[in-house]
Amino acid sequence: MSTAPGAIAPDWLVRSEVGLCPCGCVGRRRKGSFVEKTLTGAADVMHQAMFGDEIAAGPGLLQRLDARVKVLTLLGLLVVAALAHTTAVLLGLYAVTFLMAWSSGLRLSFFVKRVWLFIPVFTGLVVLPATLNIITPGQIVVPLGNWWFGHTIGLTSQGLQSAALIVTRVAVSISIVVLLTLTTPWPRLMGALRALRIPRLFIQVISMAYRYILHLLGSVEEMYVARRSRTVNPSTDLKAGRAFVSATAGALFGKAHHLSEEVHQAMVSRGYSGDARAIDSFRLGALEIAWTAACVVTACAVLGVDRVIR
Amino acid sequence: MSVRDDVLVVEDASYAYLGRFPALDKVSLRVGRAERVALLGANGCGKSTLLKVLDGLVFPDDGRYAAFGEDITEERLEDQQLNAGFRSRIGFIFQNSDAQVFSPTVRDEIAFGPLNMGMAHDQVEARVADTLGMLGIADLADRAPYQLSGGQKKRVAIASVLVMNPEVLLFDEPTAALDPRTQQWLMELIVELGRAGKTIVLATHDLASLETLAERCVVLGEDHRIVADGSTHDILTDRDLLLAVNLIHEHAHSHGALAHTHEHDATHHDPTDH
Numbered sequence: 001m002s003t004a005p006g007a008i009a010p011d012w013l014v015r016s017e018v019g020l021c022p023c024g025c026v027g028r029r030r031k032g033s034f035v036e037k038t039l040t041g042a043a044d045v046m047h048q049a050m051f052g053d054e055i056a057a058g059p060g061l062l063q064r065l066d067a068r069v070k071v072l073t074l075l076g077l078l079v080v081a082a083l084a085h086t087t088a089v090l091l092g093l094y095a096v097t098f099l100m101a102w103s104s105g106l107r108l109s110f111f112v113k114r115v116w117l118f119i120p121v122f123t124g125l126v127v128l129p130a131t132l133n134i135i136t137p138g139q140i141v142v143p144l145g146n147w148w149f150g151h152t153i154g155l156t157s158q159g160l161q162s163a164a165l166i167v168t169r170v171a172v173s174i175s176i177v178v179l180l181t182l183t184t185p186w187p188r189l190m191g192a193l194r195a196l197r198i199p200r201l202f203i204q205v206i207s208m209a210y211r212y213i214l215h216l217l218g219s220v221e222e223m224y225v226a227r228r229s230r231t232v233n234p235s236t237d238l239k240a241g242r243a244f245v246s247a248t249a250g251a252l253f254g255k256a257h258h259l260s261e262e263v264h265q266a267m268v269s270r271g272y273s274g275d276a277r278a279i280d281s282f283r284l285g286a287l288e289i290a291w292t293a294a295c296v297v298t299a300c301a302v303l304g305v306d307r308v309i310r
Numbered sequence: 311m312s313v314r315d316d317v318l319v320v321e322d323a324s325y326a327y328l329g330r331f332p333a334l335d336k337v338s339l340r341v342g343r344a345e346r347v348a349l350l351g352a353n354g355c356g357k358s359t360l361l362k363v364l365d366g367l368v369f370p371d372d373g374r375y376a377a378f379g380e381d382i383t384e385e386r387l388e389d390q391q392l393n394a395g396f397r398s399r400i401g402f403i404f405q406n407s408d409a410q411v412f413s414p415t416v417r418d419e420i421a422f423g424p425l426n427m428g429m430a431h432d433q434v435e436a437r438v439a440d441t442l443g444m445l446g447i448a449d450l451a452d453r454a455p456y457q458l459s460g461g462q463k464k465r466v467a468i469a470s471v472l473v474m475n476p477e478v479l480l481f482d483e484p485t486a487a488l489d490p491r492t493q494q495w496l497m498e499l500i501v502e503l504g505r506a507g508k509t510i511v512l513a514t515h516d517l518a519s520l521e522t523l524a525e526r527c528v529v530l531g532e533d534h535r536i537v538a539d540g541s542t543h544d545i546l547t548d549r550d551l552l553l554a555v556n557l558i559h560e561h562a563h564s565h566g567a568l569a570h571t572h573e574h575d576a577t578h579h580d581p582t583d584h
Binding site for chain 1: 362365390398406408409417418421422434435454456470474
């Protein structure tokens, strides 16, 4: 062992120690702590972001479109979905989003899962009370008993129709947004927003936040792995977990502060003086024109049929 | 060297972080046009701070700094014309490429400097394409920084500075944490840039690559002062100086019954040295 001049390694350091039971017996298994689960989730997010661009770089229809045209046309379809008042028409528009997903090479099961994962949690809970006759009066189709000062409580036909309309509208809207985000690389999406006159500084802040969240997430993962590699007795103790989280948060805050200072210096060094500038390169070819025409026809058809059957 | 050839002049500069932690103590340095100068010193001796002073990112608490014949102070850099001129003539490649590569894509990153200089968009695009080609990273143009390896990030960081065609290039620990092939590529690039007439100042404690990278060495001691300034050969052969500033250490070991002591630097180990 090499030591600095004058330094003598203590006895315990030069003597080998048996870390594990020499009989090789198997100990009690412990499950990971909440910290481990949270960090595994965060690491998954990071890996998804890193490799999610594979879908966006695919050869599908939406991927080949100019990001600016795509943002504008899909925004238009979002407005159309908000203006439609019949569930049947919205279901028709929902079918169109499936067609778009299929033509862009997305796995339909993945696409459906991505959209319907949050609808029951967020929209379902909100619209549930509206299905009851105490909120939406009407013809009770599913009676739930006499709980309201002797009055019958139940799901009304009008309430269910309203709920179906809202849920379908939300599903269509989320589908359109998911299509946009899955088929457009993040930098191009930011570039498209920039071209649509969203303030450049705002876009720059979002872009840098996204860039450095991934970087700092990597640091957290490294800190946890470093700690785990030195942990002999894994503990699921909540107190130890909380102590680690607070220590990591503190270290990360310092790291983020130092990094932000360096990033600012790197920007100033290359002439940054508060005005965000960037190059925007967009193409407008036959595909974009055909796509825009198809979206306009779809929008007119949806609004026209909606007006007729309403 | 005549005074008119000096592009960077630091006189008696002192700087302390938060006013309490000294980083530079009465440092004076003159760098001539097209010189390749290495700032040598152990960790924490003030090399990076001196580079930041040279790039106008931190300003000395005491003393003076002038570049291209102009005094550089915080107040003077508020003048937009002086600021643009100074920034376009000096480029700084940070040790931490993650701090330097902050844009959404490699193309945006390389375009950042020229756009801030007010260059026309078509000219910027042409320059970005040339720089991508020159550094062999054209295939990375639309990639995001988090998808790049350490070596690729370093190339992008260098491209983002070279695209502005600065007269002076400052490198902070250029070869640190790079694989051998990227290290070699970077060393050849620095030599080539020096031959092309660029002034190069680099901070390092990597003695192994020093003779290739620089013709002159300025040594900073652990007391944050300059302790030596001379040719690379003279500095590298001054064993007592290198030991005193903690750039090499005495290493005692034995070969069978024969025990002896000799010096090692932090990065280089020559097996024929025994």
